[in-house]
């Protein structure tokens with residue numbers, strides 16, 4: 385049997401998880417500052433964070449997990465069916481939660497501080513929801529993938545997650561999101577802590 389090797393798709397997945405956690409912590413920090421009447425960089429930055437989550441984790445990362453990582457695992461073993469079903473349901477739920485947070489932000493813009501506890505509550509719930517999701521993927525799915533997936537599966541996964549991407553092909557989207565992510569992180573430096 386082949387010895388388990390560190391896989392590049394796994395590194396891409398874990399890096400994207402870390403980036404989403406950083407953006408969520410940034411949003412929590414933002415709301416904390418709003419509550420304390422402290423200086424904030426302007427709600428456009430909060431909107432940029434939501435935009436990032438909607439356009440990258442929601443539209444790129446999660447669909448790739450469903451389509452490649454979970455699908456490949458499903459072919460190799462049925463042991464993970466209940467966890468995969470939960471994670472797929474969470475992918476759909478995550479989108480709805482982000483929509484609710486956007487609405488709560490709009491209510492805050494219109495109504496002011498009285499709408500802040502709602503926004504903060506939703507954000508804290510989303511942070512807990514995501515950290516549970518991430519933990520299931522990193523502690524159950526990725527180790528299972530190392531155990532069950534074949535060399536061929538890994539080639540497909542590395543390709544899908546762009547781990548071996550030709551720098552002249554399809555890299556534009558990744559670059560744009562990298563730039564947006566750096567901008568977000570620079571705007572709220574405390575979020576990195």
Ligand SMILES: [Fe+2]
Pocket residue numbers: 397401445446449521
């Ligand atoms: Fe993920």
Ligand SMILES: [Fe+2]
Pocket residue numbers: 446449471475517521
């Ligand atoms: Fe996921």
